[in-house]
Amino acid sequence: MLFGNSSKIEYILVGLGNPGKKYEGSRHNAGFDAIDYMAQKYGVKIIKARFDALTGTGSIDGHGVLFLKPQTFMNLSGVAVQKAAAYYKIAPQNVIIMFDDISLSPGKIRVRREGSAGGHNGIKSIIENMDKEFPRVKIGVGAKPHPDYDLADWVLGHFTDGDKKCITSRYDDICAAVELIMKGQYEAAMSKYNG
Helix, strand or coil: CCCCCHHHEEEEEEECCCCCHHHCCEHHHHHHHHHHHHHHHCCCCCCEEECCEEEEEEEECCEEEEEEEECCCHHHHHHHHHHHHHHHCCCHHHEEEEEEECCCCCCCEEEECCCCCCCCHHHHHHHHHCCCCCCEEEEECCCCCCCCCCHHHHHHCECCHHHHHHHHCCHHHHHHHHHHHHCCCHHHHHHHHEC
């Protein structure tokens, strides 16, 4: 279901990543990949350029949702998120962020009601532009293979086939976790999917 009317949007669902062909399928784009899957599942096309992002509107459980992929590059993700939230007058608690997490192994997800940036520049930018009280779904992409490995090279690198399979196998769980978050059932989402 598509909405032309801004008053109908109740939630903003954000996938973090970097725009451009060379970043497609990289660890840092786990959020983009997850939101693309969700958009397909809910019949939404994320193709409209606005708020320094690609957007699409649809419905999940009867709630109007804006799907958002910032096109600002990761470190400025908060600019796009803040613009969209301000336009639709959405409180941070109704902005759900999906992003990569190197502290979780591939295939692990973790739901959090709020928190710090934890060293993630996209989340840091959102906190700087908005608030820290937004729910998030962390998608495990695995730690660097050894301490000397350059972090940027790691997160901008691509998954092995095995790791990719571990992550894509959790997409339906990510969708279900987001639905629980939208119902305010954080504890249920955390106990069921954090592991």
